[in-house]
Amino acid sequence: MRCVLIASTAAELLFYWADAAFLRRLRPPAATAAQDPALEDSLNTLFAPLIISCTALLEKLSDTYTCFRAEHGQHLHVLHMFGDCLYIAVNGDGTENEDDLRRTLFVLRRLVEAHCGLVMLDAHLIRKELRPADSERRERTWSLLRGLLETYIRLREEDQSFAVEAVERLTHPQLCEQCIEFLERQVVQHINSSPERGGDEVGHAFLLVHTKLLAFYSSRNASSIRPADLLTLILLVQDLYPSQSADEELSPQPVAEKVLPHGPKRSESIPMSSSSSHGATEKESDDQDTDDQSVPEVYYTPEPSPGRQSTGSESWSESLELVGDGDADAADVQMAEDLLQTLGPLLPEASNPRRIFLEASLRDGSCLLLPHTMHCLALWPGIFLVLLTKGPTSHVAITLHQLLDGFLVLEKKLEEGQEVGAPRAHPFLAELRQRMDKFVKKLSGQDVQLQNAWVEFKNKIFSRSEAGSNLELLQVLGTVKRQLCSVYRQLFLTPTSHSLSQGLRDRAQKLMREKLLDWRDFLLVKSRRNITMVSYLSMWPG
Template identity: 65%
Template sequence: MKCILIASEGAEVLFYWADPDFLASLHQRFGAHDQSGDEIPALEDSINTLFAPVIISCMTLLERLGDTYSCFSAENGKHLYVLRMFGECLYIAVNGDGSESEDDLCRKLYVLRRLTEAHFGLVTLDSHLIRRELRPVDSEQRAHVWRLFQSLLGTYSRLHHEDQSFLVEAVERLIHPQLCEQCIEFLERQVVQHINGSPERAGHELVHAFLLVHTKLLAFYSSRNASSLRPADLLTLLLIVQDLYPSNTSEEQNGLQLSEDKPSPQRLHSSESIPVKSSCPSEASHEQVADDGSVPEEFYTPKASPSQQSSGSAAWSEGAESQGEGEVNSADIQIAEDSLQTLMPSTSETTNPRRIFLDANLKEGYCPMMPHTMHCLPLWPGISLVLLTKGPSSHAALSLYQLLDGFLVVEKKLREGQEIGQPLRSYPLLLELRHRMDKFVKKLGGQEPQLQNAWLEFRNRIFSRSEVLNPGEILQAFCNIRRQLCAVYRLLFLGSSGAQGLPRSMLDRAQQLTR
């Protein structure tokens, strides 16, 4: 019995996911015994009623003590609750069957948080705007958003139990030096260079292209000026691909069954072809989650570009080379090709572009949640080509992040009562922010009047020598300008035109060539 939800400070449910057992328990508690003839409460209302006391008590403790509980058990220890505050939203995970520990529930909350960041970007920094994204006023749109995240969480739960890479949170790679090198070379010359050299791309730049076999990385290529992808971002992308095209290995094995008398010597067997390294000093990155005292996560990410030395161990290199020396029976190849032709998805299955926000290290500086457009092109059952592009307005995301980060730094100092050593209007960081904001607003050229008006009001009040503001008014001014910056970000990258990607004809050609 499992449930996970996001709630606002006002105890409003912004999103929930629950398994059938939890939903049946809700129905029994709030609906099954209703003998008065009254209408059975809606599921959302039942969840709100159940969790309201927890949310209110948590927020009250946070407001009065500046701290709150993060885990507790209830109903004689049968139910385990884990809570985390991200920004001004409260994330809650519940387990009632004993199958998940506190660490498991905590990890699920961080996965959900990462999914919201990947889909909404810097909008997650503003509680008002993220509430509008997670809980739109329109009921159909709200159902669409909730179904998306409920499906992703369901896919994550399945992969966590069935796939070792998601169990240990590592990006795994299929090791076959010759095949990997040929695939990387193909991605570079036939996909990345072709698309980036075409005038049809309309300002979009293909920065990453990779091939997946189920959840395993077969080949990965990045353009020369692209930022490297974090392992956590790669796992997020793998999760999205699996949610779009779930792997059904039993059906694929039945459809692609080769002759048992003459097995192909090139065929990869079970997990033997998926070496996992628990630690690799040169390639492992460690990520410690804030406010989490658990052991740091370890990721293994293979190098994307080809090299003379395989990223696998020497034993695996020798094994792959010895496999390549065998001869493949032509009849087996024909059977495999005929089976693949039968199972091949139609070209029309190319998915609509999806806006994804990923961390990026650029020449101009670090930018978390840089907007990318993701295209997932199914090639064969269980095999996909994923393309990540940056749009022509991506530079605006860096400017917005730098401004937001600067205002947040000053606002945090003010909230914590830290002395900045001089009048606020003379604070060096704020003076730099004033210069940058003037340039940014001028560059927009009046396209965003709300931001322009908010900035004029902020500048006139904060930098005025005559007007005396109390701390509450100053913080409110910072909050208003931050919200307007997030609103511009939302309009640029989450609006109706935000996820426009590569032309369909270009995607169809890349899909067909890669097949």
């Protein structure tokens, strides 16, 4: 029996998730989904005393309880304050301890941050995002977070990478090198040079086999992706396309066998050097671990499907039709084309693309949340190509983040009672003022509320005649922060038309399928059973 919820300091319910056992305790079994308002009232009644007492302790003592067990020791409660929102997790069946519940709260907070960005800094705006006035939009928002939370709970129980919170790689040096080169030349470079990209630029592209990372490529001017953010992206992919059973993933196998009319052959081993590898393959092979030190690990390449060569050198403009190589007749080529058509519509189109906020490190060492657009292209069940793009207004997000950071530092000094009116005592004030004046000027009067709030703040803090107290400065500073977050929300959280065209996505998906067609079954088996394909390869090649 579990429940997770987010509440404001005013004891208003912003989000909740509960399993079936917990819901049965709150409402009779005959209750329907139409009685959700009554369910919210029950949750408010149940948790309001807890929320109010926690908030009162914070106001009076600047401290509060973070974990307690209810009477008779059946229900464990874990609380954590993130900004102005209180996160609460409850477990009543003993299946989770305090650390498990706290991890769930931190994951939920990261998911909210990934979808709301810097809006989390303002209590009023984050309330609008998590609990919109429109009931349909609220249900969509809550359904999204509930689905992600349920996916995380499932993966934490079933998947090793989420159990230990680490990215697991699918290691095959030669294939990884070929995929990285393919992503660079045939996907990222071609999309970024295409006029159909709509102002977006692909910064990162990677391949996933279930929850395991096969290949990852980042462009030169792209910021780095933290492992925690990569796990978040994997979680989003798994929520869009839940993993199927191994039998369902390999269902087209009877058709695939018809493509090889001459019977199976032993595949040749891959040479561990390449002219285009720039030494990367040699370095990877040196670091490669083996299960048995007495028998060196050898990787094999499956025979390419008849009628084409899987070199990965196709360009966007070249035809992708299969051409016979002399050994296969017209019927065999037709079988291969039928196979591609069969594998094409295996997965429905999920809710793509999706706006996501990821932490990025700049050259000066600062870390900030940058808006990205995630395009998840399902190649087959269990194998995905993910593209992360940045829009033409990404530089505005950097400016807003730097301004908000400056105001947070100033707010902390005011709360500590420091006098911040003298620019000489606090040099950062002059820089903050210069940046803010420049930003407001660039808006050219488009946001009058921000301009008015900034003028009022300058009069209070920089004017000798109208210098305000710290309490007045904190109030005006809070207004400036809210207006900056509002600009951020208008730019990056409202629906936007900036996205890669469907044609570019379809081409990338089709080329990647062509590249990995011969490796599909091997990758799916390798991701499920992490074994070295050496002992029985002669019996089951490919």
